[in-house]
Amino acid sequence: MDAKDAPRAGEVALSGATGRRVLFATVLGSSMVLLDGTAVNVALPRIGADLDSDLAGLQWAVNAYLLTLAGLILLGGSLGDRYGRRRVFVIGVLWFAVSSAMCGLAPSAPLLVGARGLQGVGGALLTPGSLAIIQAVFRPQDRAAAVGTWAGLGGVAGAVGPLLGGWLAGGPGWRWVFLINLPLAALTVLVAVRDVPENRDEAASGRFDVPGAVLAALSLCSLTYALTAATTQPFAALVTGAAAVLLGAAFVVAERRSPRPMVPLGLFKVRLFSYTNVVTVLIYGALAAVSFFLVLQLQTTAGFSPLVAGLALLPLTLLMLAFSSRAARLGKRIGPHVPLTAGPVLAAVGVLLMLRIGPDASYFADVLPAGIGLGAGMTLLVAPLTATVLDSVDVGRAGTASGINNAAARTGGLVSVAAIPSVVGLSGDEYRSPADVDAAFHGAMLTCAGLLAMAAVTAWLFVRTAAPAPETVDAVCRSCSLSAPPPAAEREKPGGGT
Structure with a gap:
């Protein structure tokens, strides 16, 4: 052609x-x-x-x-x-x-x-x-x-x-x-x-927010190092933790002064947007830690092959594929308050069922029911969560809001994978010991269930709004990423533009 x-x-x-x-x-x-x-x-x-x-x-x-x-x-x-x-x-x-x-x-x-x-x-x-x-x-x-x-x-x-x-x-x-x-x-x-x-966007102009991107990356890197090294190198963790705080403060100052900030801080003045992102960080932080610890428990403690261990979260993705569109329609009909409260509770029940997974675990008796519980909760909440983020801001900022929410979810996963092993006392070569992994796994699942419970309480108290606009729900992608909410297409602006 x-x-x-x-x-x-x-x-x-x-x-x-x-x-x-x-x-x-x-x-x-x-x-x-x-x-x-x-x-x-x-x-x-x-x-x-x-x-x-x-x-x-x-x-x-x-x-x-x-x-x-x-x-x-x-x-x-x-x-x-x-x-x-x-x-x-x-x-x-x-x-x-x-x-x-x-x-x-x-x-x-x-x-x-x-x-x-x-x-x-x-x-x-x-x-x-x-x-x-x-x-x-x-x-x-x-x-x-x-x-x-x-x-x-x-x-x-x-x-x-x-x-x-x-x-x-x-x-x-x-x-x-x-x-x-x-x-x-x-x-x-x-x-x-x-x-x-x-x-390309012919209207795009001005400088990129490179200082904001650099400061955000350095702050996250310092925080990750501090959390990862907390038990093995406490002094270095303290120093890098302090550096993370200073870099984070510098990022906020840079974003306030930037004419085209990477993260428009004014969006966080919208209470619904802020609290929905808090819920996002808690949920995807828990999910990332579950995924990290579950494969260790299944392969090191239960003796599953990598292939069978890969089946553990299959119910989650299959349920989301099959029922996310129905959950989106439910959120459209009744609003996000109930789905964003009940969804984390169901997911927490699934995580608590994982406590049954041990040295003699059976996939069908122990792993599958937990995966179904976690999958049911995530299926109920993911589409309403993304739709609520989009509906909390004006149409022109929907793409930015979706991007921030996606980054917030990945940040939640980043922090949880860095912090929770230290919280439950797993470090060094202990991940090769079935007894050490089993003890840490139980502590990690209780921690993750607690994060999901905190998400449910936050949603119950603060995510109160009418049902999302139909065009917002229609823009939500039916994707099944375990690390972040599905990126959502921007709603059409008045006049039919995009």
Whole structure:
């Protein structure tokens, strides 16, 4: 097809060949991030054994990725708006592929951690771009269907991730959890360069909030180090903790002074927006810690293979795939107050059922019921949570609000994976001891249930609003990421723009 005959941004039909290829490229690109976010956890015990890593190394293998992803994802969206969404998306995919190769070839835990941090940068570039391309490229009448398809297939990737990670870790080896991204990235880039029309926000101007992004990343990095080293290096943890506070204060000052802040602090004057983000941090902090500790308990204490351990959270993703749209309609009908209160309570019951998982655990008697309980709670709350965030702000700031909520969830996971092992007394090489892991697992599940209970109380007391607007509910993606709420498409602005 000649360039002059190629469909332009905003004119691509979902039913056409170009539309299908655009959707294929965006789904495949974002699926790499979803797969990596869920598959790596299942491989952690094998990674630790192969690289002779202590627990802190495994924590950083998870958190280095979350750190750069959470700290830069808002900046990644802005770069796409300014310099071209396809261009930044392709750069993000290539960056993700190169850093995945570095992860797969890493000879030591420190080098793996560094590569994981670089991988998060690639994820921050490609993740916002995948949905932004759909919003900008497809015809207005096709956007809702395209977003729904993108989200549904992303949910499938989230469901497949733990199984794929378990199969690779137990078969070809954990390095293939990362190396599998290389052919996926090559195919994504090939299709994106050939078929995705370039598009950008012509109104985007002014400087990027680079100081804000740097200060946010440094503050989160210092906080993560302080929490991770709290039991093994208390003095260093104290120093870096103080540095995290100072850097966080500097970030707030920088955002107040910036003409185009990465995080507009004025949004937090909206009580509903602020409290919904508190609920988000608590819920996704608990979920990240459950995912981290569960694979250790299943493989180290219960003796499950990585593949069977990967089945543990499958009920959660399947339930979300099957019933999230119904939960969204329920939230639309009755408002978010009940779903955001009952959902964390149900999830907490599922987490408490995990206390039954021990040395002689059965998948069907002990693991499956807990996974169903956790999945039922998350299914009930995820769509109303995202819709409430969007509905708490004006239409023009919906995209920013969604991005902040997504970053808040990843930050909650980052902090919990860094802090809870210290809270329950697991450190060093103890993750290889069934008795030590079992004791820590029970403490961690009680802690996570407490976080979910705090989320339920916060929602009950402070998240009181009318049912979200129908267009807000329709914008919520039916994705099943375990690390963050589904990014939501922006609602259309008056006049039909996006």
